[in-house]
Amino acid sequence: MHIITEPAVYLVGRTQVDSYAIREFLESESTTWLTDGENGGELVSELAGRVCYLSFGEKQGRRSSRDYLANIISMEHGSVLEHAVWNFIVTGVSRSFTHELVRHRAGWAYSQLSQRYVDESDTDFVEPTIIASDPELHGTCLRAVETSHQAYRSLAEGLREKIEREQPDLKPRDKRKRAREAARSVLPNATETKIFISANARALRHFVEYRGAPDAEPEIRRVALAVLEIMRQEAPSLFGDYTVEVLPDGSEAATTVHKKV
Ligand SMILES: Cc1cc2nc3c(=O)[nH]c(=O)nc-3n(C[C@H](O)[C@H](O)[C@H](O)COP(=O)(O)OP(=O)(O)OC[C@H]3O[C@@H](n4cnc5c(N)ncnc54)[C@H](O)[C@@H]3O)c2cc1C
Structure with a gap:
């Protein structure tokens, strides 16, 4: 882990x-x-x-x-x-991040790692910087994710045995899916995920405006700034009007005068 x-x-x-x-x-x-x-x-x-x-x-x-x-x-x-669309893969992000991301609907398409199909026994976890930078809080966070991770493994194993006993005729793939879809309920928001995203230029601008703003949640703001950095090089005529400022905590935020184009 x-x-x-x-x-x-x-x-x-x-x-x-x-x-x-x-x-x-x-x-x-x-x-x-x-x-x-x-x-x-x-x-x-x-x-x-x-x-x-x-x-x-x-x-x-x-x-x-x-x-x-x-x-x-x-x-x-x-x-x-x-009319202009780009495709991204985003990794090293939490399930809390993707929960916020997929609220952006118009002009977006998503394909996210499935916790029903993919075994999360070896998953990683995403820690907010404000917790990671404090040894005591980091310890609390680490213990919490380790506990839920262990519970996930125990549940997945227990469920696998239960399903084997009670529904022996299910296909092996469906047995695994039944076990994982129930066991994942104890995984925390911090669980790392991967998501494939497609979005058009208008949608990306709206995302950068909302999620790159100083008051946006830090993890999604970091992704919004990373997207902006890529898009400024990729299509400077469509993304060149943003100003990036460094906030008092050292993180970055983006703003533009051309809102909600
Ligand atoms: C700082 C911050 C805090 C937030 N806090 C919360 C919270 O506490 N709880 C919560 O539930 N959400 C919260 N959100 C999410 C927010 O409510 C939106 O769901 C999210 O930002 C997506 O914005 P959007 O709907 O404008 O984007 P999109 O879905 O990408 O839509 C873009 C634009 O298209 C138009 N549009 C899209 N769909 C429709 C439609 N069906 N009908 C009419 N027009 C449409 C609108 O003009 C919209 O602004 C928060 C967002 C931010 C940035």
Whole structure:
């Protein structure tokens, strides 16, 4: 068993454009599109915005892709940002974190590690920094997770024997599932989990705004800041307007003037 204090956020997928199909579309409209946009997420957002007003060719003006998207954000024309989607795997986070995360609905998709299928006998636990930094509180936390972890193992074993006795004809996989789904009830919120997330640019901005704010819970704030750091490099025209400040406790928070785009 390990105690984890840092989440890990992996960007594993992103929107791509099909340049050939875009050229076909532009030719069918007898127009052209000159853009200095460089990545799929920003290109689809700009393209979607330009389709609204057919602002291609001579009508597109001299704005850079960055200026164009900055205007979209300041005008709160956020629906065009919904076309750009990124995929992440987040690990080293607690079940409390994912409980808060999945409250974000519009524009999100989730696939989370199943405690019914996956054996949690060797799981790790996530400890809040404020507890980890205090030896006495850390000791209390450690004893609590070890006790519930031991109870989980005993229950899983006892349930396995009980199910074997009472329902011998169940498939082995279903016997394991029955035992684990009941035994997990004693695992704490601190239990480490892994979650696959997909979200569009508008949803990610909303998440960073709510969960990167100074008063957000520290674990989800840390993930929001990690997502922001990735997205600022990934799509600076869509995430470049945030300011990151260091709070008195040394942790970071993010704010923007463009709220709820
Ligand atoms: C500091 C903080 C404390 C919190 N405390 C609590 C708490 O004590 N208890 C609790 O239960 N939750 C709490 N929450 C969660 C909060 O209530 C929201 O569920 C969560 O932040 C997701 O926000 P959202 O609904 O705006 O996001 P999303 O679901 O991503 O929605 C984004 C936006 O889309 C629109 N939208 C989405 N779904 C609908 C819909 N069905 N109908 C109309 N419009 C829709 C809304 O404009 C919404 O803001 C807290 C959140 C924060 C940041």
